[in-house]
Amino acid sequence: MAPSAPCSDVAHQAEGLTSDIMLGAAKILKRAAKGTSWSQFLDYASPALFDVLPLSGSLKQGREFVSNHGNDSRFAELKRRLSTLLGQRGVKVRLADQQTGPTIQEGELTADRRVAIGQHILELYFGQLFGDRAAILDLRLDTFSSDGDWLAWCPNPIYLDWDPDFLCGIRNLYGGFYLEDSARFETGLKQLQLEASGDALVRHLGSGDQRSVRFDTQAFHASFHETFLACQKAGVSLHRNFLGLGLYLVCLYEALERLDVAFDVRGAFEASHG
Numbered sequence: 001m002a003p004s005a006p007c008s009d010v011a012h013q014a015e016g017l018t019s020d021i022m023l024g025a026a027k028i029l030k031r032a033a034k035g036t037s038w039s040q041f042l043d044y045a046s047p048a049l050f051d052v053l054p055l056s057g058s059l060k061q062g063r064e065f066v067s068n069h070g071n072d073s074r075f076a077e078l079k080r081r082l083s084t085l086l087g088q089r090g091v092k093v094r095l096a097d098q099q100t101g102p103t104i105q106e107g108e109l110t111a112d113r114r115v116a117i118g119q120h121i122l123e124l125y126f127g128q129l130f131g132d133r134a135a136i137l138d139l140r141l142d143t144f145s146s147d148g149d150w151l152a153w154c155p156n157p158i159y160l161d162w163d164p165d166f167l168c169g170i171r172n173l174y175g176g177f178y179l180e181d182s183a184r185f186e187t188g189l190k191q192l193q194l195e196a197s198g199d200a201l202v203r204h205l206g207s208g209d210q211r212s213v214r215f216d217t218q219a220f221h222a223s224f225h226e227t228f229l230a231c232q233k234a235g236v237s238l239h240r241n242f243l244g245l246g247l248y249l250v251c252l253y254e255a256l257e258r259l260d261v262a263f264d265v266r267g268a269f270e271a272s273h274g
Contacts, residue, residue, distance in 0.1 A: 091127045130272070
């Protein structure tokens, strides 16, 4: 039997494998973006994030992105399941297998129509998180087209199955915040190991009643960077699904910032989470 490799060599090989997997995931995201800049996500994926993500978690999440992207039958089944879910929750978004009309050009829309589109996208965001164990993450504005009062959505196959414990924590975090249930919010923080970042997360979620919110990717980056720094300082290791959640949020912010109006986030949560 061959002698065991030194620990340093094993660690180096593991880091190299992780880099290869994450590079593969990054290439998939670049292809899926169709020329759209993902610089906001690259900003989000700062060293502060990876400092609080275990190596094994980064590797597993990268593998899942790569595997899912290449599995057409799994993606088709998720879209069928999601179509049923959205119909049950009254979310005015239809899944499309291909782009059937022109993408949304925000500069050509009235302010009221931009508000309506953004509300549909917000309801889609919350509807997926509270309605299923999986989510399609590609909420960029260019993946939507108008379909009467509805939206047709043709996302790229960027999706994942949330870990049940992580998803429970996210639901408690949002549910506690928007339903003004402090005990539930604190439970969500504990489940996600974010107790040290509670203040930063509240600043990210916002103050007031959340009925008129403008979305800014730079503010998003700053608030989440602060969250990760607090975790780093506390010596906390975060769940791998934070990579997926970060991408999901970046896509949401990209769409809503482009629409350039204020949205009723609390109303979208109330309409679609239950």
